[in-house]
Amino acid sequence: MPGITDSTTRDDLSQSGDARENVTITGPGDAGTVRLLDAEGVRHPWPEHDRWLRDVDDGEAAAAGLLRLYEDMVVVRRIDAEATALQRQGQLALWPPLLGQEAAQVGSARALRPDDFVFTTYREHAVAYVRGVSPLELLRAWRGVVGAGWDPYAVNMATPQIIVGGHALHAVGYALGILADAERVSPDGTGDDGTAAAVAYFGDGAMSQGAVNEAFVFAGTWSAPVVFLCQNNQWAISEPVSLQSHVPLVDRARGFGLPGVRVDGNDVLAMLSVTRAALHRARTGGGPTLIEAVTYRRGPHTTADDPTRYRDAAEVAAWEHRDPLARFAVYLRGLGVLTADAEARVQDAADRLAADLRAAVAAIEDPPPLTIFDHVYTDSHPGVAAEREAYAQYLAGFADDAAGGER
Numbered sequence: 001m002p003g004i005t006d007s008t009t010r011d012d013l014s015q016s017g018d019a020r021e022n023v024t025i026t027g028p029g030d031a032g033t034v035r036l037l038d039a040e041g042v043r044h045p046w047p048e049h050d051r052w053l054r055d056v057d058d059g060e061a062a063a064a065g066l067l068r069l070y071e072d073m074v075v076v077r078r079i080d081a082e083a084t085a086l087q088r089q090g091q092l093a094l095w096p097p098l099l100g101q102e103a104a105q106v107g108s109a110r111a112l113r114p115d116d117f118v119f120t121t122y123r124e125h126a127v128a129y130v131r132g133v134s135p136l137e138l139l140r141a142w143r144g145v146v147g148a149g150w151d152p153y154a155v156n157m158a159t160p161q162i163i164v165g166g167h168a169l170h171a172v173g174y175a176l177g178i179l180a181d182a183e184r185v186s187p188d189g190t191g192d193d194g195t196a197a198a199v200a201y202f203g204d205g206a207m208s209q210g211a212v213n214e215a216f217v218f219a220g221t222w223s224a225p226v227v228f229l230c231q232n233n234q235w236a237i238s239e240p241v242s243l244q245s246h247v248p249l250v251d252r253a254r255g256f257g258l259p260g261v262r263v264d265g266n267d268v269l270a271m272l273s274v275t276r277a278a279l280h281r282a283r284t285g286g287g288p289t290l291i292e293a294v295t296y297r298r299g300p301h302t303t304a305d306d307p308t309r310y311r312d313a314a315e316v317a318a319w320e321h322r323d324p325l326a327r328f329a330v331y332l333r334g335l336g337v338l339t340a341d342a343e344a345r346v347q348d349a350a351d352r353l354a355a356d357l358r359a360a361v362a363a364i365e366d367p368p369p370l371t372i373f374d375h376v377y378t379d380s381h382p383g384v385a386a387e388r389e390a391y392a393q394y395l396a397g398f399a400d401d402a403a404g405g406e407r
Contacts, residue, residue: 032248033294034274035264039322041330043269052273063337069110069268070332071346073102073325076126078350079135082357083125083142087303091361092142096123097299100266103324104231104293106130107271108199111279115196117174118157119167123231124201131155135357145364147375164202165209168228171200172215175224175282194283198226205236207252208244216256216290223287227278228258230290231265233297238310250292258290265293266324296322369395 036050037043050057056065080098087095098105105126112118112131120127125138128150137150141159148159161167175198182195206212207230219226232249234241241249253260259281263274271293278289296319300307332338373388 033262033264034270035267036270036273037267037327037331039266039327041327041334043331049270049273049277052276053269056269056272063335066332066335066337067342067346069106069272070325070328070338071349072106072110072126072130073268073328074346075350075353076106076129077102077325078354079129079138079357080125082354083139084299084303086139086358086361087142092139093144094302094304095142096302097297098123098125100296100298100319100324101231101233102126103268103328104265104271104295105201107268108201108229108275108291108293111272111275112199113196113279114156116156116199116279117171117196118199118201119171119174120157120160120201121164121167121203121206122160122162123203124160127201128155128157131157133157135353136360139357139361140364143361143364145367165206165212168200168202168206168209168212168215169218171198171226171228172219172224174198175219175226175288176222178225179222194280194285195225197279197282198224199229199279200226201229201231203236204230204232204234204241204249205239205244206230207249213256216253216258216288219288220257223285225282226288227275227282228288228290229275230292232292232294234295235297235301235307235311237301237305238307240311248292250290253290258288260290260292262292262294265295266322266327268324268328295324 034046034049035044036046036053056062056069077099083092083095084097086092101123105124109118109127109130118124118127118131128138129135132155133150139149140146141149150157150159152158158167158170161170178195178198200215202212212228216228218224219228230249232241236244245252248262250260250262261274261278263270265271274291278291281287281289298316298319329338329343370388370392373384373391376384
């Protein structure tokens, strides 16, 4: 499979103690990393990967497809900025920014089919947006008014998993269910488009979690139709990726018998191509793939974090030069696709959406306190009923205080 390597074909890669050296990639194939669009917005032909991009490279629909990718990234960046501002103003309890990771998420999410099922962490806002989750649904859980933001089966995407790496096993379990429900097609992909697939998104820190490694074992053993997508954003909260691995994270795939591919996560076209290839492999009986998307978290881990305490400004500035939106915009302008009118339209759409989101968040009403017990179990449960009664009595005490009575 183009771009997929294993221990017999992949060049040895090494990584120094400085995580920034992981991304000194200058063109296609350098250091074994797939890159089709460099930091200057120059497209580098690479036939093995270009074949997955024919719909955005050729034909009348190509311009529309390219503009959709660009608009997705602009809109989710604007949503992210608005959510960060809302948290700073006390409208949200917390927010995990995605600034800098738009291409890794949009490119991979646009490779998915509607019948695929997605399992993510708490930072994949762009993936959720592409899957059809509304911006308000993205924010409600972070305001603390719901236990989860959306109906998973309406968009085939589970709500965010806060426990680091725990959902990787969920993805493998879902993929094994796909195998149980559907007839397998031949590995060469003949006959039809194959089964649906499951996708698990996680960060570089999750690669050291037991659940993720167990997921690799199960997926490899049973050739599960699952894609593991690690967004290596260089920092697991305050610890650099070099602390947990002295080799590129994708090299861990070979120990589990999985194919792996390393891709420039700030290149939306490379992300689209590599994810499509991995999904095709999963659908047609080829089993799981590990994708390491090399990107960067330019903001804090969450709005409760201060990244200036553990990384220097020069590092952030170096990554700003690799900005995924800027490079793609240069490429599209060169093609004549991103005209001034198109750019203004996209920005206006993003601004209007942000304004609507702000108004919608401000209009959210807090739910009645006792509704927290409503969906603990499908059927009534005496233990929950007792806890509900105890909490109701506790709340009633505050009503007595307000009336001037004694508790």
